[in-house]
Amino acid sequence: MVAVAAGTLLSPLFISLPSYFTVIGSINTLLVFLVYLFIRSNRYPAYELAALFFIALISIIPLIAVSGGVNSQFAYLLPLYPIMATLFGSKTQSIIIGISLFIAIIACTAFGQFFTDITGEVYNHKKSVSRGFWLAITILVSMYFGLFFQNRYRELTEKLEQLALHDPLTELLNRRGFNLQLEANIAIAKRQQSIMTLLLIDIDYFKKVNDVSGHDIGDICLKHVARCLKQNIRQTDILARFGGEEFILLLPETTEVAALPLAEKLKQSISELVIPSLNSPLTVTIGMASTAIPHTHIDGIIKAADKALYRGKANGRNRVEITSAIPS
Ligand SMILES: Nc1nc2c(ncn2[C@@H]2O[C@H](COP(=O)(O)OP(=O)(O)OP(=O)(O)O)[C@@H](O)[C@H]2O)c(=O)[nH]1
Numbered sequence: 001m002v003a004v005a006a007g008t009l010l011s012p013l014f015i016s017l018p019s020y021f022t023v024i025g026s027i028n029t030l031l032v033f034l035v036y037l038f039i040r041s042n043r044y045p046a047y048e049l050a051a052l053f054f055i056a057l058i059s060i061i062p063l064i065a066v067s068g069g070v071n072s073q074f075a076y077l078l079p080l081y082p083i084m085a086t087l088f089g090s091k092t093q094s095i096i097i098g099i100s101l102f103i104a105i106i107a108c109t110a111f112g113q114f115f116t117d118i119t120g121e122v123y124n125h126k127k128s129v130s131r132g133f134w135l136a137i138t139i140l141v142s143m144y145f146g147l148f149f150q151n152r153y154r155e156l157t158e159k160l161e162q163l164a165l166h167d168p169l170t171e172l173l174n175r176r177g178f179n180l181q182l183e184a185n186i187a188i189a190k191r192q193q194s195i196m197t198l199l200l201i202d203i204d205y206f207k208k209v210n211d212v213s214g215h216d217i218g219d220i221c222l223k224h225v226a227r228c229l230k231q232n233i234r235q236t237d238i239l240a241r242f243g244g245e246e247f248i249l250l251l252p253e254t255t256e257v258a259a260l261p262l263a264e265k266l267k268q269s270i271s272e273l274v275i276p277s278l279n280s281p282l283t284v285t286i287g288m289a290s291t292a293i294p295h296t297h298i299d300g301i302i303k304a305a306d307k308a309l310y311r312g313k314a315n316g317r318n319r320v321e322i323t324s325a326i327p328s
Pocket of ligand 1: 169202203204205206207208210214215216217218219222243244245313317
């Protein structure tokens with residue numbers, strides 16, 4: 001029983017074919033492989049689309065033609081191509097492959113009577129047109145599914161990236177997300193020789209908030225503070241939750257003198273927050289540091305801002321402290 005089933009499945013592979021089919025098939029396979037290597041090399045991206053057209057039209061049409069037109073068993077593999085292009089390539093590549101194969105099938109159906117059917121079947125126009133029609137539809141459907149999967153894959157990747165780089169409670173960047181943005185900004189600052197200022201913003205006596213009002217209210221406070229900070233900064237500023245009740249804010253192209261009024265405004269706005277179920281106002285201490293010259297190492301700025309923050313806590317909290325110009 002198993003042997004019969006295996007025989008039925010495998011027998012089409014052992015049909016004895018005329019030698020010209022083997023030669024053309026081998027040349028086609030070699031060409032497709034070379035085009036694949038060419039695309040994978042990424043050396044001539046401008047010619048990639050032309051190479052895909054080549055695979056689809058120049059190389060595949062003759063193969064379908066000599067193997068019995070759209071009735072060829074080979075033709076039934078074609079709907080796989082747009083899906084493969086989706087998995088290994090890009091959206092444009094799967095569209096190009098899909099459309100080219102669609103054209104190839106239409107062409108093979110239209111000129112089917114001119115091809116010798118190597119299986120020895122008598123050419124049947126009606127049957128060929130019907131198969132060509134369904135094959136063309138299947139290719140379009142497989143192209144659509146390929147694009148659909150690619151969109152879903154991109155959406156899911158973006159979602160995962162969002163989860164990996166953001167803090168779920170406040171929806172701000174987390175430390176990892178911040179570090180990535182920081183690297184990009186340092187590169188820009190170095191190129192433009194511009195000064196950046198960094199603020200570390202820490203909620204005062206937050207342990208007491210949790211102990212007195214409960215952890216849930218503590219969480220609500222963190223959300224309010226995050227929203228308040230976000231509302232008061234520019235879109236180009238980078239804000240993140242740096243730790244438990246600590247936030248970090250990078251102000252690109254901003255000197256210490258320009259940043260000071262903003263730091264004071266942030267401190268004031270947070271102290272004016274009205275948070276339900278919280279009896280006493282929240283206050284924050286802000287430690288601030290700027291790059292004296294653009295090549296200052298970022299770890300140095302964070303350490304300097306932390307030092308300023310520590311001083312602010314020691315000096316009574318609810319205040320802004322600055323560590324001035326750090327040498328490189
Ligand atoms: N509700 C809540 N609390 C948090 C979260 N992350 C950290 N905390 C709390 O934040 C508190 C931080 O306490 P401390 O480091 O002693 O600082 P503090 O009480 O704010 O004191 P100072 O910073 O010195 O003014 C701890 O009680 C943490 O449990 C969080 O996601 N939600």
